[in-house]
Amino acid sequence: MSVHMSASRRAGTWLLSTGVLILVGIMLLPVAFMVAMSFKTGAEMAADPLGLPGGIFFGNYENALSKMTYVRSVLNSIGVTLSVAVLVSFIGALAAYPLARRTSRLSRALVLIVALGLSTPNFVTITPIYVIFRQIGLLDTYLGLILAFTALNLPLAVFFYTSFIRSIPAELDEAARLDNCSDFQIFWYIIRPLLGPATATLSLFVMLMVWNDFTYPLLLLTDESKFTVMISVYRFIGNHTISPEDLFPAAVLGSLPLLLLFLFFQRRIVAGVTAGAVK
């Protein structure tokens, strides 16, 4: 009887797994569609949008790469992303240390500002940032873009590091203090080396956010040589009559770096982003 039950239960599980796999497969169709379309000739796209490409046709990519300033914009995005990640993790961890170790009116006020920053949409500060940047000459500069992104991501970093440092035993600090270490030495030699996992997760967030963001570079940059990948994709595809020969290779090229990264580190990325949200 019980053998029979478990056999039917196993069959049920198998059926359910197949059903869920089909559903998940359907959810991935738009990505497959994007990749398949990018390798089709214009005639194939029009005649049979859903079919697999007859052969692998690189013409769309050749055209996109020659007109998109792709390599330059990828380098811009990488440079901006790395700078923001370094700034955000250093400034964030530094600020989080006293917030995690002391409770005073000052640290409570700072925590409140950070909480406000966490939920404030960037649209609220976009008008004044544009005005301020124009006044002090940061418009259309890498530095301006990096500072804007740093400010946007800093609240998350402070919040994240504060809860992480709280989980580090304060006895470590005390022991170092007995050895006459200054606060900064304690932070630099005791706390900072332990922050690796938090920094890795945070950098993931920053990378996703900065690579994919569209509004800040759209509003703050005008010089084509400084464009990030998403602005370069947007400018190339255009907004009036959209040609699929331009759209699909540009979409693949724009997503490729993060999709490749995801392919190799998917476990860590999903776990990190989930942990970041739950914290």
Place this chain on the structure above:
Amino acid sequence: MQRFAKYKIYLFVLPAVIVLGAFFIYPILLTAKLSFTDFTGVGVANDVGWKNYERIFTRSRYVDALKVTLFFTLIVVVIQTASGLFFASLLNRLHSIRNLCRAALFLPAMMSFVIVGYVWQFIYSPFNGGLNALLAGIGLESLQNNWIGDPDTALFALAFAHIWMFVGYTTAIFLAGYAGIPQELDEAARIEGTSAWQRFRHIEIPLLAPSFTINIVLSTIGTLKTFELPFIMTRGGPDGATRTLSLHIIDSLFGKYKFGFASALSIVMLILVIVVAYAQNRILRSREEQL
């Protein structure tokens, strides 16, 4: 000297205070100040009192934008949370495919709104777009539609693209919640002969309450500021059906150079986000404690 040393540690927060002060707090205050002026981006800003706010709440196009934004958020939050729970509750039982499916569902969240917008715009397009071709392929020509050109379907079409992007995120958070449910509880209920539905309804749902809070608050904050999808896919059309608050902000700013008015819209958005997020947090957290 001792007292001073005690506070010296707060020098650590100085860089963060400077960056947040200059590029977050000061801009918010400046937005508030500009919102009471007719500033056009150049020249002087004249004080106009509450006129910008009056305009937002009396002109139907801005009231409509508020409604569109709230309705869009409602559709996305409800459907995304429900679908995430659906996938997580199944995957939690299916150990062999759980990690594979979680990663697969998460993949679209790696893509930019810009690219998702363009790809879905093409999928929805009435001329040999993917969706209509698919419907024709399975003999459902009668369901073909100009998805983002029809005011009745445009907002739902955008919401679907948004949900497609983030359902993996919601699923992953629910799965993390499931991992925290003690296995014995489920076993005990199973021995007592409860059905799978009863266990889901009376054990899993209450224990997932913290995951509900995180998912609902996160997706609400993320959706209230929706900009890229309508900007890329519809430009707010057809007939204002997808014109969100953030689209109006960018349009007032760089289309019409009404910096003062855009600031007033920004303040309305800030208050909206804070009120909604705070209320949700209060309600959901008190619900967590009741359960």
